[in-house]
Amino acid sequence: MFEGVDTVWQDGEFVDFEDATTHVLTHGLHYGTGVFEGVRCYDTANGPAIFRWEEHLQRLYDSAKVYDIEIPFEQAELSEATLELIRREELQSCYIRPIAYYGYGPLGLNPSKSPVETAIAVWPWGAYLGEEALEEGVDVAISSWRKHASSQIPTNAKTTGAYVNSVLANLEATGNGYTEAIVLNKEGNVAEGPGENIFLVRDGEIHTPGLAESILDGITRQSVIDLAEDLGYTVHEGATISRGELYTADELFFSGTAAEVTPIRSVDDNEIGAGTKGPVTDEIQTRFFDVLDEAPEQYDDWFTYV
Numbered sequence: 001m002f003e004g005v006d007t008v009w010q011d012g013e014f015v016d017f018e019d020a021t022t023h024v025l026t027h028g029l030h031y032g033t034g035v036f037e038g039v040r041c042y043d044t045a046n047g048p049a050i051f052r053w054e055e056h057l058q059r060l061y062d063s064a065k066v067y068d069i070e071i072p073f074e075q076a077e078l079s080e081a082t083l084e085l086i087r088r089e090e091l092q093s094c095y096i097r098p099i100a101y102y103g104y105g106p107l108g109l110n111p112s113k114s115p116v117e118t119a120i121a122v123w124p125w126g127a128y129l130g131e132e133a134l135e136e137g138v139d140v141a142i143s144s145w146r147k148h149a150s151s152q153i154p155t156n157a158k159t160t161g162a163y164v165n166s167v168l169a170n171l172e173a174t175g176n177g178y179t180e181a182i183v184l185n186k187e188g189n190v191a192e193g194p195g196e197n198i199f200l201v202r203d204g205e206i207h208t209p210g211l212a213e214s215i216l217d218g219i220t221r222q223s224v225i226d227l228a229e230d231l232g233y234t235v236h237e238g239a240t241i242s243r244g245e246l247y248t249a250d251e252l253f254f255s256g257t258a259a260e261v262t263p264i265r266s267v268d269d270n271e272i273g274a275g276t277k278g279p280v281t282d283e284i285q286t287r288f289f290d291v292l293d294e295a296p297e298q299y300d301d302w303f304t305y306v
């Protein structure tokens with residue numbers, strides 16, 4: 001995955017990949033007190049560009065705020081460091097992983113005496129769930145693990161520690177032969193995937209759970225809503241979706257930085273629609289990738305050029 005990656009940005013310096021390390025007594029390692037982002041840079045017709053970079057950076061700083069993590073760099077400094085890193089690595093397209101966490105310090109729960117450490121890595125990363133998944137769709141299973149409620153661990157913050165829930169759901173699903181999981185929230189309604197938001201198509205209209213369902217406010221999710229509305233679809237943002245409604249949906253798909261727009265062809269071995277990518281999913285996915293290829297003027301503010 002990281003072959004050919006030479007440099008990582010760490011605490012203000014560009015360091016060799018092998019030297020981008022941290023202490024075993026790092027607070028974030030023990031207690032999950034870190035925040036991070038997942039972002040993609042695309043090779044557009046106008047050159048390499050980071051997709052919705054400002055929104056991702058804002059979410060990073062918002063996530064940090066929840067945990068009193070004072071990132072010791074301005075947003076503009078992290079932005080410039082990232083652009084420079086992509087230039088140094090000579091990447092036309094890549095995945096970008098900024099992270100800020102409480103570092104080596106006293107190991108009490110209160111992290112305030114630990115320094116905040118910050119790093120950014122970039123690497124080439126293809127389709128997260130596989131190229132075939134984008135075309136054929138994925139087989140998913142409802143996880144027996146519920147998503148933690150936002151009253152337990154804030155789900156609007158992208159916190160490293162919170163991802164143990166996603167790891168459990170993914171391990172269970174993949175261990176049982178599925179590609180990915182869907183997690184229900186505490187109330188038993190559909191929340192999201194372990195690293196994806198979810199959309200349902202019924203009678204030509206699009207539904208997606210709202211933020212009150214304990215989900216991450218996905219940036220791809222918001223982009224899909226905008227693209228779908230611009231294509232003339234009615235989008236019900238804030239829908240409450242039951243497990244049964246998944247089984248009888250006309251179409252289902254995931255959205256996410258890593259997963260992009262991935263059709264779901266079965267849930268718990270129940271075929272969804274015709275058991276392949278549905279027409280609405282196809283139209284939205286096609287538009288999504290066209291926009292990423294062409295970076296049209298209409299969506300100019302979605303792109304930050306390297």
Ligand code: PMP
Pocket residue numbers: 038166192193194195196197215216217218219220221255256257258
């Ligand atoms: N939900 C979870 C739990 C995630 O980790 C992600 C990936 N960041 C998403 C949804 C999708 O969010 P985005 O579109 O901003 O990548």
